[in-house]
Amino acid sequence: MKIAIIDYGMGNIHSVSKAIELCGAKPLVTGKKAQLDSCEKVVLPGVGAFDDAMAELEKLGLVSAVKKQVESGKPFLGICLGMQLLFESSQEAKSKAGLGFLKGQVVKFSASLGQKIPHMGWNNLEYISGSCALLKGIKANEQVYFCHSYYPEASDKNIVAATCDYGLEFACAVAKDNIYGVQFHPEKSQSVGLKIIRNFVESC
Amino acid sequence: MLSKRIIPCLDIKAGRVVKGIKFLGLRDAGDPVTVAKAYDAQGADELVFLDITASVENRKTLVALVEKIAANIFMPFTVGGGISEIGDIRNILNAGAEKVSLNTQAVKFPELISSASKRFGSQCIVVAIDAKKQGDYWEVFINGGRTPTGIDAVIWAEKAARLGAGEILLTSMDFDGTKDGYDLKLTREISSKVNIPVIASGGAGKLEDFYNVFTQAGADAALAASLFHYGKLSVKQVKEHLKQRGVAVRL
Numbered sequence: 058m059k060i061a062i063i064d065y066g067m068g069n070i071h072s073v074s075k076a077i078e079l080c081g082a083k084p085l086v087t088g089k090k091a092q093l094d095s096c097e098k099v100v101l102p103g104v105g106a107f108d109d110a111m112a113e114l115e116k117l118g119l120v121s122a123v124k125k126q127v128e129s130g131k132p133f134l135g136i137c138l139g140m141q142l143l144f145e146s147s148q149e150a151k152s153k154a155g156l157g158f159l160k161g162q163v164v165k166f167s168a169s170l171g172q173k174i175p176h177m178g179w180n181n182l183e184y185i186s187g188s189c190a191l192l193k194g195i196k197a198n199e200q201v202y203f204c205h206s207y208y209p210e211a212s213d214k215n216i217v218a219a220t221c222d223y224g225l226e227f228a229c230a231v232a233k234d235n236i237y238g239v240q241f242h243p244e245k246s247q248s249v250g251l252k253i254i255r256n257f258v259e260s261c
Numbered sequence: 262m263l264s265k266r267i268i269p270c271l272d273i274k275a276g277r278v279v280k281g282i283k284f285l286g287l288r289d290a291g292d293p294v295t296v297a298k299a300y301d302a303q304g305a306d307e308l309v310f311l312d313i314t315a316s317v318e319n320r321k322t323l324v325a326l327v328e329k330i331a332a333n334i335f336m337p338f339t340v341g342g343g344i345s346e347i348g349d350i351r352n353i354l355n356a357g358a359e360k361v362s363l364n365t366q367a368v369k370f371p372e373l374i375s376s377a378s379k380r381f382g383s384q385c386i387v388v389a390i391d392a393k394k395q396g397d398y399w400e401v402f403i404n405g406g407r408t409p410t411g412i413d414a415v416i417w418a419e420k421a422a423r424l425g426a427g428e429i430l431l432t433s434m435d436f437d438g439t440k441d442g443y444d445l446k447l448t449r450e451i452s453s454k455v456n457i458p459v460i461a462s463g464g465a466g467k468l469e470d471f472y473n474v475f476t477q478a479g480a481d482a483a484l485a486a487s488l489f490h491y492g493k494l495s496v497k498q499v500k501e502h503l504k505q506r507g508v509a510v511r512l
Contacts, residue, residue, distance in 0.1 A: 068381065071357035075332040104354060105381045138382070168456060172263075173481065175384040175427045177458050179264045179306055179511040200264065200511045202337050204359060204384045206427075223263060245337045245359060247301070 058082045058258065061096035063123065065113040067138065068104030072244040080255040090122040098257070099126045103138030107163070107207075110138055111153035120156070127158055130235050132261040134191070137205060140231070140238030144209050158236055160212035170224030175206045179246075182219050183226060189218040190260040191237045191253060192230060199249045201241040203229070208240055237261060264511040265475045265503065266306035266482035267496050268460060269489045271296060273312045273342070276322045293326060297334045300489070303496040305336070306511060309362065309430070309484060312342030313405070319343075324352045331357020339387055341430075350377050354385060362430055364389040365403040368410060368417070371424055378425025383457075388426040390414055392447060393434040399447055406434055415450055422455040429455060430484065432462040440466025443474040443483065452479035460484050468494065468502040475508050 060082045062070050074084040077100070085096055093099060101123065103110050114120050127133050135143045144155045147163035155163070166174045179200040185192050208227040211217055219230035221241075229240040237257065243250035272279050277291040290296065297308055310330070312323050327340055340353050341362030350361050367374050367388050378386045391406045392399040392414035399414040418429050431451055433444030443461045452459040458481035461474045465485040474480045488494055500510040 066351075066355075068351075068354045068385075069357060069359075070355065071328055072331045072335065075357075076335055079335075104385060106379060109380060173456055173458050175457065176263070177384060177428060178266050178481070181262060204337065206383060242337070242359070244335060247336050251335055 058098070059085055059096045060098045060100060060258065061093050062086045062100045062102060063093070063119065064088045065110070065117055065119060067110050067113060068102070069244070070102055073100060073102050073136065076244040076251060076254045077258065080251065080258045082258045088117050088119065090118065093122055093126055096131075098132040098261070099123075099134070100257075101133070101135045101139035101142065103136065103142065105138060107138065107141060107147040107150040107155070108153045110142055111150070111155070114142075123156060127236060132257065133236050134257050134261070135236075135238040136244070137240060137242060140240055141207060141209060143236060143238050144211075147207060149207055159209075159216060159231060159233060159238070161210050163207050163209050165207050166223065172224040176203050176223045178203065180221050180223060182229065183222050184217075184220040186218045186232070189230070189232045191232060191239075191256050192218055193256050193260055194252060195219075195249065201229075201243065201246040201249055203241045205240060209238075262509045264306065264509050265480075266460075267471070267499055267510070268307045268309055268482050268484040269300045269305050269496065270309040270311060270462070270484050270486045272486070273310050273323070273326065274314050275319060276326045279313065294329055294333045297330055297338070300496060301334050301336055304500060304512065305496045306482070307336065307359070308334075308338040310338060310340050311362075312340070314342075320349060320352070324356050327353055327356035327358050339430075341387070341389055345373070347373075347377060347380060350381060354381060360385045360387050360428070362387040362389045364391070367421065368401060368403050368412065371420065374421055374424040374426050378427065383425045383427035386426050387428045387430050388418075388421040389430040389432065390418060390421075391432045391434055394447075399450075402434060414447070415454055418451045418455050422457050426457060428458045428460065430460045430462060433464060436464030437462070438487075439464050440488070442466065442470040443478065443480070445473060445478040448474060448478035448480050452481075458482065468499060471499050471503060472506055472508065475503070
């Protein structure tokens, strides 16, 4: 199976690619529309600022290409910033809107929660949806690696596939039809993370 | 609950681990991937790689090394040492590092922190501070601890956080190498003044030291090098001790 990893200059494609390979699929790191069409699944990674990421996608002509992939029904996984971009907007953004496949806004952890920001390190998964193919076999209290200051507030709570507690309970995984998103880094979460990537390869 | 992190630190020279690594009977103690895998097996939460050669020519070697590590170890790691440009940061992050650590260049050109955090996000910009007690304050040293700056480490940490640093890697030059425990006063002072995570470094020698730095000094992570390299303690032993005493760790 060929899985595209969208390369738009926003970090950390290498680990994702290797993790996919380890899970038995063939990763194709690409920023080209035609190549995206040739893949059966798509991953949108991302590290960095929301506006910059959207600007890069626009510059490379990838906004419509990503839209086409999502609408084709292909399993689509957004990781970290790549997941945030799937929402309508972000508090971090000064000029750009998100891709809008998922309803809701990406917001910043409030300093009033009394937690240090960024949320950095290993934290427990609290609630896990039993029906989410991406999280098959993952149990509550297993830990994954987080490294972020913003989190998504989904308008439709039914898309929340897992939550994490950091002063407040927030959605750290979302799933809607063929669209999946994780705020944490499965490619950096050792065996638990690799299990999630394997689920994406085999079960989504 | 967010776990307290235990972070082994490895010094890298021309793509190889330097300083002796004498634990676990590694066949090639100089290969960063082999060492990283051993720490992975011990349950390390992150790794820090410090490039101590840091020449322009060496940048390419370093990026190739980062790629190799990321291809083999699915855990977060930070890369530091001589990073001076946005291009370096981009290459290292793209190669698979989770974070980069800035030290001397950030002191000389603080705007590097703001431009890097704006471009890549605060969460991947670590500012490393080497501090030494001078009378009634802690002074920042640069160039691997060789050059005093006259800058107050607490004020510098606050400024770095304001400029967009996502984490402080705080090394006490007074305690480093002593095995007498972390500098609790320095760590507490900085951890209470900034609202970003602080990694304590320098002085770890026994299990108690880790417990103290988390419970008395507000550290979010504790880094150690030789203690782990020489196998005096394993990461797992440290974490089991912490868990037993009620500190949240990932086991």
